[in-house]
Amino acid sequence: MTAMLGLCNVLERPAVSLFGLQDGTFWLPPQRSTIAPAVDTLFYTLLGISAFFFLLILGLMTLFVIRYRYRPGVGPQSDVKHSTALEIFWTVIPLMIVTYIFYQGFVGYVRMRTVPDNAYEIEVVARQWKWIFQYENGLETNDLYVPADRPVRLIMRSDDVIHSLWIPDFRVKMDIVPGRETETWFEAPWQGETGRHALRCTEYCGTSHYNMLATVVVEQEADFDQWLIDALAKQQNKPPPERGEDLYNRYGCIQCHSIDGTMEVGGVAVEGPSFKGIWGETHEFSNASDTEVNREYIRESILDPSAKIRRGYPDKMTTYKGRLSDEQISEIIAFIKSLKD
Amino acid sequence: MASGTIPESTDNYLTHTRGWKSWAFTLDHKRIGVMYLVAIASSLFLGGMFALAVRIELFSPGRTMMDADSYNHMFTLHGAVMIFLFIIPSIPATFGNFILPVMLGAKDVAFPRLNLASFYLWVTGALFFVLTLSLNQLDTGWTLYVPYAITTKSSVLLAGLGAFVLGFSSIFTGINFIATVHTMRPPGMTWFKMPLFLWSLYATALIQVLATPVLGITVLMLAMEITLNLGIFDPKLGGDPILFQHFFWFYSHPAVYIMILPGMGIMSELIPTFSRKHIFGYRFIAYSSVAIALLGFFVWGHHMFVSGQSVLLGVIFSALTFSVSIPSAIKVFNWLATMYKGSIHLDAPMLYALSFILLFGIGGLTGLFLGALSTDVVVHDTYFVVAHFHYTMFGGTLVAFLGGLHYWWPKITGRMYNALHARIAAIMLFVGFNLTFFPQFILGTRGMPRRYYDYTADLAKHPEFQLLNVLSTLGAFLLATALFFMLHYLMRSLRKGRPAPANPWGSGSLEWQCSSPPPHDNFATPPTVDDPYDYHDLKYDPQLQGYTRDA
Numbered sequence: 001m002t003a004m005l006g007l008c009n010v011l012e013r014p015a016v017s018l019f020g021l022q023d024g025t026f027w028l029p030p031q032r033s034t035i036a037p038a039v040d041t042l043f044y045t046l047l048g049i050s051a052f053f054f055l056l057i058l059g060l061m062t063l064f065v066i067r068y069r070y071r072p073g074v075g076p077q078s079d080v081k082h083s084t085a086l087e088i089f090w091t092v093i094p095l096m097i098v099t100y101i102f103y104q105g106f107v108g109y110v111r112m113r114t115v116p117d118n119a120y121e122i123e124v125v126a127r128q129w130k131w132i133f134q135y136e137n138g139l140e141t142n143d144l145y146v147p148a149d150r151p152v153r154l155i156m157r158s159d160d161v162i163h164s165l166w167i168p169d170f171r172v173k174m175d176i177v178p179g180r181e182t183e184t185w186f187e188a189p190w191q192g193e194t195g196r197h198a199l200r201c202t203e204y205c206g207t208s209h210y211n212m213l214a215t216v217v218v219e220q221e222a223d224f225d226q227w228l229i230d231a232l233a234k235q236q237n238k239p240p241p242e243r244g245e246d247l248y249n250r251y252g253c254i255q256c257h258s259i260d261g262t263m264e265v266g267g268v269a270v271e272g273p274s275f276k277g278i279w280g281e282t283h284e285f286s287n288a289s290d291t292e293v294n295r296e297y298i299r300e301s302i303l304d305p306s307a308k309i310r311r312g313y314p315d316k317m318t319t320y321k322g323r324l325s326d327e328q329i330s331e332i333i334a335f336i337k338s339l340k341d
Numbered sequence: 342m343a344s345g346t347i348p349e350s351t352d353n354y355l356t357h358t359r360g361w362k363s364w365a366f367t368l369d370h371k372r373i374g375v376m377y378l379v380a381i382a383s384s385l386f387l388g389g390m391f392a393l394a395v396r397i398e399l400f401s402p403g404r405t406m407m408d409a410d411s412y413n414h415m416f417t418l419h420g421a422v423m424i425f426l427f428i429i430p431s432i433p434a435t436f437g438n439f440i441l442p443v444m445l446g447a448k449d450v451a452f453p454r455l456n457l458a459s460f461y462l463w464v465t466g467a468l469f470f471v472l473t474l475s476l477n478q479l480d481t482g483w484t485l486y487v488p489y490a491i492t493t494k495s496s497v498l499l500a501g502l503g504a505f506v507l508g509f510s511s512i513f514t515g516i517n518f519i520a521t522v523h524t525m526r527p528p529g530m531t532w533f534k535m536p537l538f539l540w541s542l543y544a545t546a547l548i549q550v551l552a553t554p555v556l557g558i559t560v561l562m563l564a565m566e567i568t569l570n571l572g573i574f575d576p577k578l579g580g581d582p583i584l585f586q587h588f589f590w591f592y593s594h595p596a597v598y599i600m601i602l603p604g605m606g607i608m609s610e611l612i613p614t615f616s617r618k619h620i621f622g623y624r625f626i627a628y629s630s631v632a633i634a635l636l637g638f639f640v641w642g643h644h645m646f647v648s649g650q651s652v653l654l655g656v657i658f659s660a661l662t663f664s665v666s667i668p669s670a671i672k673v674f675n676w677l678a679t680m681y682k683g684s685i686h687l688d689a690p691m692l693y694a695l696s697f698i699l700l701f702g703i704g705g706l707t708g709l710f711l712g713a714l715s716t717d718v719v720v721h722d723t724y725f726v727v728a729h730f731h732y733t734m735f736g737g738t739l740v741a742f743l744g745g746l747h748y749w750w751p752k753i754t755g756r757m758y759n760a761l762h763a764r765i766a767a768i769m770l771f772v773g774f775n776l777t778f779f780p781q782f783i784l785g786t787r788g789m790p791r792r793y794y795d796y797t798a799d800l801a802k803h804p805e806f807q808l809l810n811v812l813s814t815l816g817a818f819l820l821a822t823a824l825f826f827m828l829h830y831l832m833r834s835l836r837k838g839r840p841a842p843a844n845p846w847g848s849g850s851l852e853w854q855c856s857s858p859p860p861h862d863n864f865a866t867p868p869t870v871d872d873p874y875d876y877h878d879l880k881y882d883p884q885l886q887g888y889t890r891d892a
């Protein structure tokens with residue numbers, strides 16, 4: 001087995017430079033969690049087995065096609081119709097191989113799914129198309145900050161459809177299903193510097209599925225603890241309108257609402273009305289009578305968006321009921337109010 | 342299929358009666374098979390166009406030619422059309438219909454009216470799909486996962502109705518084939534003297550009849566959920582989205598074998614014929630078809646290793662999944678053993694057979710990564726999976742379909758195509774296929790999820806995403822070129838091709854005993870049944886440019 005892995009490595013070097021890969025190997029991203037090496041070993045074992053059998057098939061086929069090609073006047077040179085011994089042979093050998101593979105996969109999987117007891121817990125909220133990470137002290141972020149050298153347990157919920165959290169460098173993947181809680185865990189060894197790793201959604205979840213991305217930031221535990229305190233203080237020390245602006249970003253209102261009066265954000269077209277200057281306006285609706293934009297109306301727009309659908313806009317917003325607290329909604333209202341010049 | 346294309350003045354199924362009504366209301370299994378062939382080839386064209394749109398969009402980062410929503414429609418329609426309209430019916434509906442009764446020396450299938458009904462059900466289902474296309478389209482992925490399928494504003498109901506109707510078409514075909522194989526085998530043809538293509542169709546029919554009703558139930562429940570808010574799947578109403586996945590894969594995994602078994606059956610005809618040697622291990626191959634059909638019912642949970650399904654279930658499904666890999670491995674080795682010491686003719690059908698072994702081999706071997714629990718976690722829902730199932734579905738089923746098409750084309754149309762052109766197309770297809778899909782394995786393991794509209798955000802750390810996507814798109818165009826070239830020389834053969842002899846390849850099964858194309862009733866007198874894989878007394882006659890049997 002080690003010989004096979006060695007061969008893989010030798011073949012990989014030139015390929016890696018050919019593709020201009022930044023890190024990791026030709027086949028896999030770098031190993032940045034404690035389980036990654038074990039998973040990769042099975043991966044390369046499978047790669048070796050696959051390569052062996054593929055070359056065997058290819059080799060035999062080529063050999064037969066050349067040696068036993070049709071020549072005028074020469075017929076088939078054998079009449080054998082079956083051989084029980086041979087057939088049992090190529091039933092039993094694959095059976096043994098797949099039993100071994102199954103066992104290895106099983107061992108690795110159980111380890112991936114068994115969360116260590118002392119794990120640090122972070123709650124994950126997935127919603128179209130944002131990640132929200134909630135820490136023990138109430139802090140919320142869109143990127144995932146974790147301490148190094150400590151198991152981290154993610155307790156995950158979805159507000160709308162199924163999403164899936166994938167951190168390729170950690171070899172971690174788990175679906176997030178509305179209506180239930182799922183969990184996963186990892187431990188990221190300290191690499192001598194702050195680690196940054198891609199986090200992607202891998203269960204198709206609609207328009208911006210491809211953009212449901214975040215970064216995992218790995219800090220040493222002491223730095224992480226300090227960051228946790230500082231970040232929360234920073235978030236809390238802001239006046240309400242600014243906290244509302246944070247929420248506007250963090251909860252993804254920004255994906256559909258601009259704040260500059262246009263119908264695009266960062267050059268990308270959006271579908272919701274801009275928040276700029278709407279406070280105090282009177283709006284028309286396709287399914288309700290005219291209403292003034294005030295506290296009550298904004299509250300309702302957030303908690304029950306389809307109750308009043310603004311004329312000329314699609315009914316695309318989903319409720320934030322149970323997700324945003326009354327206090328947070330007040331902060332958003334303060335923010336929208338502040339956009340009235 | 343204009344009647345001016347008929348080669349001989351003698352009566353055959355194409356000339357037997359004339360006018361569009363004689364086609365539209367025909368009960369002749371051969372004409373129904375030909376109508377399916379035209380319809381299914383059109384679906385392949387449609388699905389292929391969606392595929393090209395997807396590949397063009399991914400050619401360069403950022404927006405290439407459409408926005409994210411259109412892209413989501415494109416990959417959904419590509420999947421839905423290819424799976425429901427093309428691959429599932431492909432081989433059974435076309436070659437199964439045309440060849441199965443002739444291979445049995447019979448005049449028709451057991452229930453010719455049911456056969457015509459299943460064709461029109463297919464047409465109805467296809468119409469629903471086309472309606473979906475022209476109305477709100479579909480953006481759920483072909484998997485229709487809830488709750489997304491409940492919340493989306495696209496035409497889930499219409500597409501679901503289409504799948505429901507298509508399901509009945511599939512069930513009827515299955516019932517028909519089972520009844521035909523049971524009751525219409527000629528005297529002397531015992532179960533173990535049947536050509537293996539029939540075994541594979543029989544095994545397929547079993548799955549069609551047993552699994553497809555679950556698809557019907559699933560889309561029905563989904564439709565009720567959407568219209569009546571029952572709360573079966575919708576978590577907002579207390580339903581369970583994972584339940585939907587169980588239902589869905591309970592059909593859709595066995596459906597994978599509806600797709601591949603007939604392809605394997607074609608291999609078991611092509612390889613001995615073009616090696617001029619008896620198939621190796623007939624019984625093992627026959628049993629393995631049935632084993633695959635039955636075991637295939639117990640492995641659906643391997644699509645759900647990261648869905649939140651319990652660890653125990655995952656372990657059980659993984660173990661069962663590996664068990665189903667064994668019969669496939671047996672087949673591959675038996676085909677190779679058939680070639681050993683044969684006399685191998687590299688005609689176009691054989692080139693497809695060799696492609697099949699290699700491509701399906703890769704598809705099967707990469708399945709090991711997905712069946713093994715811990716590695717599946719890494720590659721699940723990435724481009725690795727996309728590559729894997731294209732190697733099995735396209736490299737397997739479609740390549741087998743094309744092999745069968747080139748093999749039976751002379752029988753169906755009565756014309757020979759240009760052999761050189763056909764070989765060139767087969768090689769182009771093989772190269773184009775690998776160029777398209779091999780890079781996707783690497784894309785997946787390096788970190789690109791499937792169903793992603795864009796990869797701009799990852800380019801800084803993953804410059805390889807672009808190169809791999811470019812290669813894949815170029816490959817797709819080579820593939821498309823090969824297919825159009827094929828269309829060209831096949832159409833040309835209808836007008837200019839040399840009239841086909843009864844047995845151009847020297848095959849031993851019964852369909853080659855009647856003329857090409859077969860007469861309306863297939864056989865004037867019941868044919869004599871022999872070992873279908875015995876090629877000893879078939880001799881090449883240069884005058885006929887075909888084989889005849891020594892008396």
Ligand SMILES: [Cu+2]
Nearest residue numbers: 163201205212
């Ligand atoms: Cu998502």
Ligand SMILES: [Cu+2]
Nearest residue numbers: 594597641644
């Ligand atoms: Cu499956």
